[in-house]
Amino acid sequence: MTLLRHLAVAVIVGVVIVILSVRLNAFRDYQIAEVACYVVAVAGLTVLVGLSGQLSIGNGAFMAIGAYAAALMTIHLGWPPEAVLVASAAIAALGGAVVGVAAARLHGPYLAGATLMLAVALPSIATKYSGVFGGDQGLSVSLTVPGFLGPSFPLTRWQAWLTCAAALITLVLLANLARSRVGRGWRAVRDDEVAAERSGLNVARLRILAFVVSAACAGLGGALLAVTTSIVSPGAFTLTLSIALLTGAVLGGLGSLAGAVWGSLVLVFVPTYITDVAASHGLSSSTGSNIPVAAYGVVLIVVMLVFPDGIQGALRRLFKPMTPDAGILRGAPRRRASASEHQEEGST
Amino acid sequence: MGQFGELTLGGISFGMIYAAIGLALVLIWRATRILNYAQGGMAMLTTYIALTVISHTGSYWAGFAVALAAGLVLGAVIERVVIRPVENKPPLNAVIVTIGLLIFLEGLAGIIYGGQFRSFPAAFSITGLRHGSLGISSNDVFVAGAVLAAALVLAVVFRYTSAGLRLRASAFNAQVARLLGVRVGRMLTLGWALAGLIGALAGVLVSPSTFLFPDSMDSIFVLGFTAAVIGGLDSPAGAVAGGLILGVVLNYVGGYLGADLVPLFGLAALTVVLMVRPSGLFAATRTRQV
């Protein structure tokens, strides 16, 4: 039943996107495609952080893995894009398994620190082995419109369709996963790992699985980004990207798939808007390009302080019965022993 | 003095910087169980402030003093405004807030000061600041000495003063401390202020070598974090030891194997330490009270 409902929603959204892509111009189609790429990656991250409670500030590295895999496969193997996308996701998933196993027993700052190192160190591999990876200039990826769509079908529209289809499929799969026993297991581990262990859950396996899933999503997002932007270079996958993904997930609402969509919309549209505004006010380009960075930071802080449930949480509160329910249940936050707060109602 | 000796001494100098950042991280971790990802960013900002003072007054020491004072203030303000609300929330919130703080500070610095690399003066003669040189420079001695002095002063404050007793009590058992009349909130602010101070010190000491730009403290932070992890996040002495070891070893790598291998080696070091550190470190804080 849930699967049908998710599929129905996906189909409806898909139809809307098709209509939009035809009515909007090429640049807007490109932006739609961009959003879809981020949705895939942010959704994976929001599942990892929001559902399984593991913080990663390194998912940009998995995007890089997916992107470079896609580029290399397209260039050297000439596979069709569908196959490339799936294979890239799989390769990134493998990376996620490795990291997940290594990080299985890390928590909190140790985990975040380890993923931070990953985000910082991985792009440098592309520069070190520039023969294979194209160094700082990177590799270019070409995407061709399939024949059956006709010779005058715009590339950007095809990109929008391809990426959005991938995004919708991913969202449906994630939504089902979140409702399944695995999803419940993740939430149990997130809320109280010791209790989860005691009640028989294989905590390590669940945590690794969450990493694999989020890495696969990030890898798919990276591959999609590769075919959308037509280029992969180390400069596109810095720590800033990992933080941007986290910002999108937090802003949209951790653990919420609909939130991943809101967050991705913000990620794509707001920085260019801000930069445009800054440029139109005559601010220098370095100032203009730093404003989104400072804004990311403020967003993260303000959201965490004021409305930790993000956009989706705020929507849910405003429109209680009518919220688009992506099927993710959020558990109550754990309380730590109070260090400085006068407690409203004590702690057990 | 052979290359080994020079590398060792140069490594000690850098190591003390990592130790300082590590020390600041441990300070905050012990007091609030939060890892301050913005530690490097705070240090970067106070160093920019120092640079502004220096270029206006022509005096290095004025800038030095202002940087330290700014570190104190910045740490206190950050704790009070940004951190206090998330001290009792799930740890994830604090991590995201400090990361947000980090990129806000970096963006802010980019807006105010621009992204170009700036040179920052050293306190004393810097000839021989980089590895592969002849002998050790007076600045190296100053760096090591300053951090050591700061660490010692902190140790004395913690061990022998009433404020230090309150700080320790607040960190070890905040609830009991409050029952005894300790204003734990103020102690936390003080802890962050001290961490800001040490971070500011690290910033002005290392910036002559790394140049100053919004992201300049990122790698220093990561290595400082590694130092703290090596020593154990709960141990200030461990952070200092970890920093020294890391600084020296990385300098050997840079000197004997090539500078471009240093970041990868740092990554490997951190990975190894995180793997080897018994999960018992965190198991202690995660035992359930039945």
Add this chain to the structure above:
Amino acid sequence: MSEPAAALAVEEIVAGYGGVLALQGVSISVRPATITAVLGANGAGKTTLLRTISGFVRPRGGRVMVDGRDLTGRRPEDMARGGVAHVPEGQGVIAELTVEENLRLGALWRRGRAVRADALAEAYQRFPVLAGARRRPAATLSGGERQMLVIGRALMSRPRVLLLDEPSLGLAPRIVTQVMRLTARLRDDAGLTVLLVEQNARSALGIADKGIVLNLGQVVAAADAAELAADVGLRKHYLGF
């Protein structure tokens, strides 16, 4: 029944955690230089009562008055400075600090080095065993010694009222007797006012002047300790002996 001379008065306290009300309108009055025992089964609300008085739990209704001053809703550190010393369940020794540091902590908020030094000297006089262990980490103390330490530490602030939460927990019977005797002596010699929460009702009633029995967050009995001890029906029903 509140008397103007009460050292501690709790009026119609309503308090709880989340959706559960642990205290539903509890009133207690404690005269100076007396020991009042708060008894009852587990979950009756005894510990919540103390935590409300000392400020860890903000009451949803009612008042907490110390020496006639309304201190309701103050934070723990302010309650402590207001004359309420709470020795929590499990003692609350700060294990990483030394014995002397633990003691000194209790008086740090008091002004004047001489005042603090006197308090420390007095603590060592009262508890010679602590004097012998002053430089040792508090973690190395035995159960009974720890109990001495936390009581001594609480006394360092010259409190108006001492809240003792389950001092007998985890202690051998012989030590329990020692602790109870000590508490009684503090009342007799130093005029200390004590609110004593105890599972071990028998030993508590042995030294108490008054007894209060809590059940499910309400006071079901309040009388002189001797009366309570003699009321076999009540004892059996609520106190288990």
